[in-house]
Amino acid sequence: MADKKLSPFNFGGFFIFLLCFQTVNGVTLASDWQFFYNKIFADYNKLSFPMNNQSDQLNVSISMKLDNIQEFSDRDGTITLVGNFIISWKSEILTWTEKPVGVIDVITTAKIPRSDLWYPPIYTYNGVDQLSVVGTNNDLIDVRFDGTHTWKPAFIIKAGCDVNIELFPFDSQTCSFDMSHLDYSPEELSLSTTSTSLDTTDFAQNIVWDMNTTTVSTRSTSKATYVSFTIHLKRRSTYFVIVLAAPILLLGIINGFAFLMPIDHGRVGFSMTVYLTFSVFLTIIGDNLPRTSNPLSTLSLYIVILMAFSGVITIISIFTVRQHLKTVDLKVPSVVAFIVGTMCCMVCRCKREKKATIHPDGISISSYDFADKKRKFDVYYLPQEHKFGVSNVKWDKWKKREEIEEPPPYTKKLTCSERCWFCRVPEEMTWVTVSRAFDYLLFLATIAVHSYLAYVFLNPMLKEGGYV
Structure with a gap:
């Protein structure tokens, strides 16, 4: 492999190493630092695969600490996460005794810049932005005397997410993204995880979404090993119930009362106003949801049906007004x-x-x-x-x-x-009596139809939200 060839060590990180050097028993002299550096890192090359037997497999452990969900855009289908990874592996070519010969103090751990060490090239899949290796060259890697490397790169990841808005605003979303390596085969490098869930010790709650559970899993293919991080979210629905669901339900009930209004008090205008109000709510929902028809939002479909029903009520109101205004002398069939x-x-x-x-x-x-x-x-x-x-x-x-x-x-x-x-x-x-009789009949029919529609469309959403 080309990446396993030796090349001169980059001495540019030497001074950073000295500043980040850790000891156990107190302050180490500068002469000890130089001696330790020259002795331990003299024969080390960051391009060398960190195994004595170059055909052996290196195991890299990955876990994730999540700090907060910066943004979840259900319209764009993206989620932005903030946190850091914990990546660890054990090198066989960079080790030393706890007290190197010629050094006064015991040295167990040193912080070395990533640019001066070999590190596994880990990529994040499902990302909206370009594919790149996690971390930067300014990251520090903890190196222990037994060769254990611990790397904690911070991240702000914007990943794609398949959004399911069928039960909006009582919907739950599941977002996941994978991490893997591209430059090594599964026989050379494998990924594993030490935990089945994300570390959410310092997690800050999102104002729109509740995080229910998290899972971490691994899978292998013939080309690479993958670590999948999955987050299960549930929308906080109280706000949407107050500003969307409840007004729509009340409008549907009020719609039928048009037949109880006096003929000369703007019955047709009232029906048209309710119809246009439904269109306004449909526009509000459309501006906040992704433009997808698989699946379609149940609430959007409910509003469309109520709009059509309101249009029918408007047409019937026009005919009832015409019947009411017919002359008294005109005989009823x-x-x-x-x-x-x-x-x-x-x-x-x-x-x-x-x-x-x-x-x-x-x-x-x-x-x-x-x-x-x-x-x-x-x-x-x-x-x-x-x-x-x-x-x-x-x-x-x-x-x-x-x-x-x-x-x-x-x-x-x-x-x-x-x-x-x-x-x-x-x-x-008379025709006045006929129109009044049909007004009562249409009012009862409208209330019955709306009750049926509300049960069919809203009942599944209310069950998902825990209201039923």
């Missing part, structure tokens, strides 16, 4: 009158049954008072004009309330036709 009358009768039958007695001055509606266990009868005046149900009858100028222990013998149940005017005279139905 018998089919439409039958449908509306049937719906009204069904509503009447679903209501609580009421009892009434024929009174000289009107109809007496009975109710049961559970407090004193007595029947009470309120007398109402039945007007001549037809009204929609008993709830629309007018009070007389006087109100009579009498209490008796038992109901009078002439009490009877009100039939649907007696409670609902449409069941009696459907031929007198």
Whole structure:
């Protein structure tokens, strides 16, 4: 191998070595430094492979200490990490005794610049920037007397990450990057790790992401050995729930109340405003998420469907306004009158049954008072004009309330036709009545459809976020 050839030692790092020299028993004289340097490093060459038998395999151990996540861009699919690696190996050609001959003090460790030593060329894969060896020539390597080298290069790595935004804003992300060697075969140099997770002792929490777990693994191929570092992140979703999810859910509910608004109070304008509001939220989400369709954000799809649903509500509102403004003299088709009358009768039958007695001055509606266990009868005046149900009858100028222990013998149940005017005279139905009936029907249908959509789309996200 060309990189195993010997060449003269670079004496430029000698003075740095002297300044970084460590002893155990106190201060070492400058003459001892020079003697130690000349004796130990005289025959050393940094281009030499650090094994006595050049065909032996060198094992390099790699671990990682993570300080913080500087940035995670889910739109660009990148993550920026700050920390340092801990790389160690054992050289067989750079060793000495704890107390070299001719040196007064015991010397166990020396800090040598990387530029003056052989070091394993370790590269970081999955990086967004250009491929380069970790560390710089200004890094110091701890060298022990038994040949153990410990190198702790600091790093700021910007690596690529496959972002999954399907359950945004309750999503979890898994990012990983590999480290390997390019200049040596697996038979010459192998990588290993001493830990199954990252060192997060001094880790500073990110304001957007929580780091759940970390893993470290190794794998080998015919060309190289790889060490993979994996980080599992979970988004802090409270902010997005308040500013995105909750308003969208409320807008979907409010959308159906357009059918309860009076015709002359801007029903169509209200529907259009809700429609445009959905488009604003869709734009906000689109500006913060990656432009990918695999997978598509469930929240974005939910907003698109709500926009389409809001558009349908706007169109229906226009038709209901047109029906309401039709002239009173225009006769309602018998089919439409039958449908509306049937719906009204069904509503009447679903209501609580009421009892009434024929009174000289009107109809007496009975109710049961559970407090004193007595029947009470309120007398109402039945007007001549037809009204929609008993709830629309007018009070007389006087109100009579009498209490008796038992109901009078002439009490009877009100039939649907007696409670609902449409069941009696459907031929007198107007378009105003038709539009009002359909307004209530459309309101209930809108609430039901929105509840179903919210359950289908939001329930999986809420489960992922731990809210369900």
